[in-house]
Amino acid sequence: MNTSQNTNQNRKHDQSQNQAEHLTLVLGSTGKTGRRVAARLExxxxxxxxxxxxxxxxxxxxxxxxxxxxxxxxxNVYLSFFPDLAVPGAPEAVAAFTAEARRAGVRRVVLLSGRGEPEAQLAEEVVARAGLEWTVVRASWFAQNFSEGAFLESVVSGEVVLPVGEVGEPFVDVEDIAEVAVAALTQDGHNGQIYEVTGPRLLTFAEAVNAIAEATGREISFTSIPLEAFTAYLKEEGEAPEVIEMLAYLFTEVLDGRNAYVTDGVQRAIGRPPRDFAEYVRTAAENGAWK
Structure with a gap:
């Protein structure tokens, strides 16, 4: 075996040892992003x-x-805050946690943040001041909300009713979020970076639902309703007041057009374009998400 092969093998062995010695805490490990981050790391x-x-x-x-x-x-820590960085007290909780993390000897933290949310950006500032290596993954609306989250039941029922109109949203594939987060957790060169991650194009919620209908061959309608009617329905269904308040915030302020543009965060972080919504829909349909 030549010297170059020996050197490459030694480098791979050292890298493997270093990886094995690092313990990464993945918060929100049962959620959409956390379980994907954990699986990739393992x-x-x-x-x-x-x-x-x-x-x-x-x-x-x-x-x-x-x-x-x-x-x-x-x-290292992947920091996903529950229920959302937009809720009151979130920046203070993140500050207390990162202080504890520093005392515990944590070196690097990657924060999942929300795009266009001033409250979330307060938490970003907290992390940046914590005295740790840090990276922010600032995400747009998850494409997977249609197949794993809040909108799944409505999609399966054939009728999606939400308080949102013609505003465009660059839905991001959670697989991309996880890949960006893993790169920031495991590679140098991401310290101090804010990666604003989106999909490659804007879609209205009606267009997103129509794309799912076409992929599944099912009739799925989308109806836009006033926010008051939406929150009244949630109250009748027994949803918690804090959840209703958070959803009202997301569907009004965050979807007021401030995020109606795409960014290059995925490309900058991992060197490839983000997955298109059509690719997400095709994969989810093939996996039986809406059966």
Whole structure:
């Protein structure tokens, strides 16, 4: 074996050892982004501690007493805040957590943030001042909300009714978010970066629903209703007041047109264009998301 081959093998061995020695805490590990981040890290041979209330050790944003055990021995953190960075008290909770993380010896944190949300950007500033290596992944609306989240039941029923009109949204594939986050967690060169991640084009919610209907061969309608009617329906269904308030905020302020443009965050972070909504729909349909 020549010297070059030996050197390459040694480098790969050292990299593998370094990966094995790093323990990454993935918060929100049962959510859309967290479980994908954790799976990618584990596939790369990186030790992962899945952070959730059901994990052992447990992690609960509402119980700071659970944080030290979850952070013990951790080098890097994927920080996804529950329920959303837009809720009151989120920046303060993130500040307390990152301070605890620094005391625990954490070196690097990657924050999942929300695009066009002033409250979320307060949390970004907190992370940037925490004395850690940091990266922000500032995401637009998840494409997977139609197949795994809030809109799934409506899509399956054949009628999507939401308080949103003709505003365009560059829905981002959660697979892209996870890939960007893993790159920031495992590679140098991302410190201090804010990656605003979107899909490659704008779609209205009606166009998104129509794309799903075409891919599945099913009749799925979209109806725009006033916000008051939407929140009244949620109250009748027994939804928690704080959830209703958060959804009202997202459907009014965040979808007021401020985010109706695409960005190059995915390209800058991982060197390729973002996945198109049509690719997401095709994959989700093939996997039986709407059966």
């Amino acid at each position: 596939a790369a041979g990186i030790a992962v501690r899945r952070g959730s209330r059901s994990a052992d050790p447990a992690f609960d944003w509402q119980d700071p007493a659970t944080w030290p055990r979850a952070l013990d021995g951790v080098t």
